[in-house]
Amino acid sequence: MSDDIRKQYPPDGNPRETFEGNRFEDARMQRVHDQLMRERPEPSENFAPLPLALTVLVMFLCVWAGLYLAKYTFEFDPFHYNEDRAANAVADEGPKEVDMMALGKRTFSQNCVACHQQDGQGQPGVYPPLAGSEWVQGNPKRLIAIVLHGLAGEVHVNGETYNNAMTPFGRLRDQQIAAVLTYVRSTPDFGNESDPVTEDMVAEVRDETSDQSEQWSQDQLDELYPIDG
Amino acid sequence: MSSQSPTLLDSLSPTAERQEALRARLSEVDRSMRTPGTFFVVAAVLWLMVGTLFALLTAIKFTNPSFLGHTEIFTFGRVRSAHLNSVIYGWATNAGFAVGLWIMARLCRTRVRHTRILMAGAVFWNLGVIGGIIGILKGDMVAVEWLEMPGYVTPLLAISFALIGVWAIIAFRWRQTDHVYVSQWYILAAFFWLPWLYTTAQILLVFEPAKGVVQSLTNWWFAHNVLGLWLTPLGLGTAYYLIPKVLGRPIYSYYLSVYGFWTLALFYNWAGVHHLIGGPVPAWVISAGTVASVMMVIPVVVVAVNHHMTVVGLHRQGWRSPTIRFIVFGAINYTIVSLIGSAMALRDVNLSTHFTDFTVGHAHHGLYAFYTMIMFGGMYYMLPRLLNREWPSAFLIKTHFWMTALGILLMVNVLQICGWIVGEMMNQVTQDGTVAYTFQQIVEFRVPWHWLRSVSGFMITIGHFAFFINVVWMLFRPSKADQPSQPTLLTRPTAEANA
Structure with missing residues (x-):
């Protein structure tokens, strides 16, 4: 084996290469370098032109x-x-027209539907109905005030008594509140047919009730915003 | 061509070394990379196993959502991100460090000096990744895809990367050769590109967040380019080195190599924007991203032609070598995955593929079928030379190849077919303008496909175990200096053997 290596790599004058060449003769070294010796040369490149x-x-x-x-x-x-x-x-x-009924329906299904239900019937004895309710079809300002600040304690709707709480939704934008109330007051799904609520009305009530820090009670509402006011 | 005959270039170069001296020097290079190279490989393989485990957990959760769902650290959001980060920063990057630095040092004919600094970088990098994965599981995740690692490990990662990456630059600066080979361009560029990407993304997204849509642009610019400008050049550099090396045939065309490299550098870093098609981003940015993604066809086809013309006619020899088997599989998949990627950047195609499993399949196609397979090939060639040992078992290599190759092909097909159908279902609208399929129906449609995906993941896991056993067995095997040495081949050699 070492003779083969010598024939393949005859030492020349370069001292480093002669030294490397001598090291190759050691049998153990050769085994160590088996892998290197069987390797192909380091990669190189041909110069074929780009294909047309x-x-x-x-x-x-x-x-x-x-x-x-x-x-x-x-x-x-x-x-x-x-x-x-x-x-x-x-x-x-130009500015895009907002479909208040569509926005209202979306706002309703995101915020109200869990208690008042898809058909607006509420849950008997627990959550009052919106469909056919005199509260909903009456004074719109009263309705806006409830959405803004919530409601707590005993309330009487369509002759039934409910005792529960509604959380305030004052975080909704004026436009969303106007839309959801327009929807609730006039959607054929509930059978209600009252006038739409405008953004200006919401802004006005928000301004008037800005001191209100708690949920309303029915007595307070009857005084400030009576149903047929 | 006989293995000892000098190439045309060697005979022209005034500094060309004789094979004997060259081989002695390569031996020195291998020796100097022994400790850091082995460390990176072992770390990469351990991360591969960890990443595979997280991947299996995630896959099972698609069909059994409650599986381990009651333990906070094993919830879907955390396990998925742990999978992504452990395979990218643990497996893929460690593997790239190992193979990339070794090829760089070999091609520059320079020993790696002061390996302790490199080792310190390696240890701190892996400590950083461990800290990052623990942070993700603990719930300290940053809500930016591909950058989930919490802020307390990212500076450590950046510093350790600098300590590691500088060795590629030092090797290049003190190279002992006149000619710069194509693998050197790719690897050198990759080591410059990643720190640029990583620091820019960290600053614009985490430390000094940009406002509005610039964040999402930066996010996808970064995420796509980790693949495109870090892993892809490392993968291509490895393929460019090992294909001619193992087959003993020069690369087909230097001109194609140059062309492929510069078009990749020019186009890839625009391509990430196509993730935001349909988003609130200025239309011209998306258009530029779409055009760049389609122009990526040029470097991909160029590299495909260059590799194919180098391999053509030597298929039987390639099939015998574990290295070439994995690398050719990876190179073919590089072509396929990149062409699919270009198509996905077109708006009409993206309309179906966006927000579906198609994208997930594409990501695995690129990262696994291309990059990971090439890195397996690189390790099969490098590790015997670093350790001076042979692979203990050809059977385990075959198991590794067949399980991972078939597994990943199954996974990519399942995810992309399912993703395409889901995309079509989601886009279908009935006559009155409502969606034709509800969310629930679409989820139910996906369940059997995701069972198949779990099966494919299980196959890949078996392959990884075979690889893991082989690596550990090799590490604890006596050095081959006292035994005769034969390369571990996959079929019986008919001519001159070559691993």
């Missing part, structure tokens, strides 16, 4: 990229979000 088909593919991609960017960059407008819409179409639309 690849160049064509790259050209095609560049053209596509140019067309795409020309169509969908909208002059780098930072306020243009929708790729499907042309640049100036957004400005022409």
Whole structure:
């Protein structure tokens, strides 16, 4: 084995290489270097030219990229979000109309439905109904006040007595409160047919009752906002 | 080509070394990497096992949500993030350190000096990852995907990365060769790109959070680029080194190598934005991301051609070598996963794939079928040379290959087919404008698919155990200096053997 190595790697004048070459003769060293000796040479590269088909593919991609960017960059407008819409179409639309019934229905199902139920019937003896209720179809300000600050203690609705508590929803925006009350007062799901509630009315009551820190009692409400007031 | 004949380039270069001296120097390089390289491999393999365990737990929770659901630290949100972080920062990064630094040192023909500093970096990096995983399980998670590790470990990770990464740069700076080989570009670039990504993302998301959508842009820029600018270059650099090395044939074209590298550098770092298609981000940013993702076809096809033309005709020899078997599997999947990724960046395709298992399948395709398989291949080649031992069992290597290869193919197919169908279900609208399928129906549809996914995960786990046993067995085996040495091959060699 060592003779083979010598033949393969005859020592030349370079002292370092001669030293390395001598080390290769040691039998144990050779076994240590078995792995290295059977390795192929370190990697290198040939210089084949780029395939023509690849160049064509790259050209095609560049053209596509140019067309795409020309169509969908909208002059780098930072306020243009929708790729499907042309640049100036957004400005022409003006402020978007809010569907109060849709917003109201959504607000209702996120906040009210757990107690008052999908059909607005409440739960007998526990939560008063909204459908057909004289409270709901009466003075809208009374209704706004209840949503803003909640309600506690004994209440009488449609001749039934309920004793429970309703949490305040003052955290909702004026628009959401107006929408949910408009929905509750006029949705055919409940059979109610009263006038809509506007954002201004909500803002007004919010302002008037800003000192109220607790949930209302029925007596307080009857005094401030009577049902047929 | 005989293994000793010099290549054209060697014969032209005035500093070309004779094989004998070169091999002696490679032996010195291997010796100097012995301790840190082995440490990184062992740490990586341990993290792989930990990550696999978290992965199995997560997968089972999709079909049995209550499984271990009553213990706080094993709830879905924590286990999933623990899986992600242990495989990315534990397994993939440690494996990349091991193989990347070793290839860099070999190609630069420079020993790694002062390995104690490197070892200190290695130990602190792993302590940092351990701290991060414990932090995630404890509930200190940062609510940013891919950056979940709590703020008290991230500076440690950054400093240890600097201590480790600097060795790639030192090796390159004092390289003993004229020609810079393509693997060196990829690995050097990766060691510059990750600190750039990591510090920018940490500052813009955690320490000095940017306002509004810039956060989500930074988040996906970072997350996509950990794969694209850190793991991908390490994987490609490894494939570029080991394919010609094991097969003894030069890389097909230097020009293609250059072309592939620079187009990757140019396009990849834009691509992450396509995760935000449909989001409230300026349309031109998304368009730029889409274009860059599609332009990624260029580096991918270039690398595919370059690798294919190098391997072509040597398939039987490749099939015999554990290294090449894993690396060719990874390289083929790199092509497939990248082309799928380019397609996913198109708005019309994204409309179906977004928010479904398709994306999850894609992530595993890239990280496992491409990167992890290539790293397995790299370890099969590197570890015998660091330890001066041979792999104890060809059977375990075969088990490892078949279980992981079939497992990951099953997983990717299951997740992507299921994801596509779910995407179509979610987009379907009835005539009166309401959704055609309820959330509940879609969840129920996914259950059998997720059973299959758990099966695929179980197969991969078996493969990992085979690998783990082989590594441990090798570590505690006597050094081969006193025994005859034969490479561990997967089929009977017909010609000159090569591991």
